[in-house]
Amino acid sequence: MAETLRIKGHDYTPLTIKDSYDRRAVQFHNHIINTLGALGLGEDDIDVPLEPSGFRKYPAAATWYLEGHLLYYSFNKCGKFVENMYMVFKVIEYEVFLLVSGQQTMTEFIEKFSEEEDIEALRKDARDTLGLHHDVDDMEVINKAYKELAKEHHPDMPSGNVETFKKINRAHKLLQRELM
Secondary structure (H helix, E strand, C coil), X not given: CCCCEEECCEEECCCCXXXXXXXXXXXXXXXXXXXXXXXXXXXXXXXCCCCXXXXXXXXXXXXXXXXXXXXXXXXXXXXXXXXXXXXXXXXXXHHHHHHHCCCCCXXXXXXXXXXXXXXXXXXXXXXXXXXXXXXXXXXXXXXXXXXXXXXXXCCCCCCCCHHHHHHHHHHHHXXXXXXX
């Protein structure tokens, strides 16, 4: 039985793809654009980068503008770019379904995907702050690093520093939002 992942409050089952990697990546790319098109977005409002090889381990991401907001979703827990692209498609597809069917509001939808312009750089900095390699996506590893640093820099500790403690907390929250 395949592992189930909980993403944005819903369970998803990753797909293991064993052939036609590049063709399938393009299909998922097109599905994402068509799904977001149901919200009245045109291709100029949507960016879904394709990697040169669907077989290699790359994160997949989609960025779109809706009602003046930059929305973004990325996924990097699967072994291949095409499998990550599938997960991006499934999450966006379900969230758009919830919106279109009236099961969530536009405000809730925007809150789930709203990001700052330089989110990838912020995530890299967050990992650096926690002393992690740039591609760590295991929440247990992230939580462990966070707890150790938070304990060391807590304002109540002799070596504590309020600003450093706040920076560590912001980094942890940013990575939690990415990976939960």
